[in-house]
Amino acid sequence: MPTASPASPRVLVVMPAWNEEESVGATVRSLRAAQPGIDVLVVDDGSSDGTAAEAARAGAIVCPLPFNLGVGGAMRAGYRYAVQHGYDVVAQVDADGQHDGAYLPELIAALDSADVVVGARFAGRGDYQVGFVRGLAMRLLAAVLSRLAGTRLTDVTSGFRVINRRALHIFATHYPAEYLGDTVESLVIALRTGCTVRQVPVEMRPRAGGRASQTPVRAAIYLARAVIALGLALVRRWPTTLEHPPKEHV
Template identity: 70%
Template sequence: MSTSGPRILVIVPAWNEEESVGATVREITAANPGIEVLVVDDGSVDRTAERAENAGALVCRLPFNLGVGGAMRAGYRYALRHGYGVTVQIDADGQHDPAYLTEMVAALDHSDIVIGARFARDGDPYRVRGPRRWAMVLLAAVLSRIAGTRLTDVTSGYRVANRRATMIFAMHYPAEYLGDTVESLVIAIRSGCKVAQLPVDMRPRAAGQASASPVRAVIYLSRAVVALGLALVRRWPATYDEGVEHQPQVVGAGVDAS
């Protein structure tokens, strides 16, 4: 990846991902020389932070677990504070292929946020079934209507954002369940951001196990509908203010926010 454009920060939220975070960081930097990686250790009780540092990442240590939304808000505030022009969210479990980053960042020429969509390519091997899939279809349909463009994977955690979107997320990124995906997009769209997507391939987790069961799938569907409803009724700023871009402060320890 060329370093002549805006500075890019990859934010990796990580909770007890010692088995995969080091390899994830090394793959990101190998595929994109010159890029910087910030691992937000979300209150892990294992060696996540140590493994991330050994792999060459900056590390922000949160004192306790805040969830993906809280970890990402810390990352966005760090990015805003330190003048990064583009931020990227990549999961620590190795499912997101950093080889797509160049194409996704290039797409910011016409959008404020670009989603790495798992269901946008014909014949995509990534499949989700049952209530979880129903929730994803419902959320995608509603968000597509709001955004004025077709979105197929609004719960994807693989995203890039320009400085405008980063500024909004640093101030308003939600920490509630599904807020880091569904609600964050509603906030961005209602704040005037343009959202687009590019097809990507999703890989199996490099380590650990994802929590999945019929009961959890039903709970996911119920929570998804509630999260979407709350996101739609809440009031969000219609614009963003350049004058407040230096106000947010990084939370946690391990990186210097000044």
């Protein structure tokens, strides 16, 4: 159950994790040390290693999925858990240790003027580097979504973000499961349903465990998929407002 006091927003960190045994425990402990008043839900996305056990050992609530759904499916399960248990704010944090929990208060404070706040790597903090092709895709996506949002967004594929209750009820029902949908399409959904999106500059850390899988070929595939994902997100029809909140069950 939420541990925040009644006067404070109830905050849940949802951490999707697939075969992150090497890093998830340290990531959970780091979050709990930096922000002791929040709860951490690790959604074990059908892992074949000890991810669930390591997360539980570190003090997280664990939601095991029977098979791999991808980040979008794992996050939708997390959002439904948050609705069921009455949380006011939900943060998405990666299990590989790249997202620094010390930034969470700053991201949460920005919800005073937004429904979705993205922790942005390319907004003046740190020196996060990506390859040319992947960077090109990110800039293209950011340019289109900035126009849609009416504000400058530099890192629309960032998985480090927080949302309020308004966005939570939308995402618990409509959060996309497709590749890149959990980042790009989810922002389109938020904007099309009347939510306000803004960003806060953050510095991200190297992976705490495992290894990245980027190669020139995969970067090219990423670019193609990113363009397709954005195109599909823009042509799909979404309600201008959420007429009915989702049923509160996971």
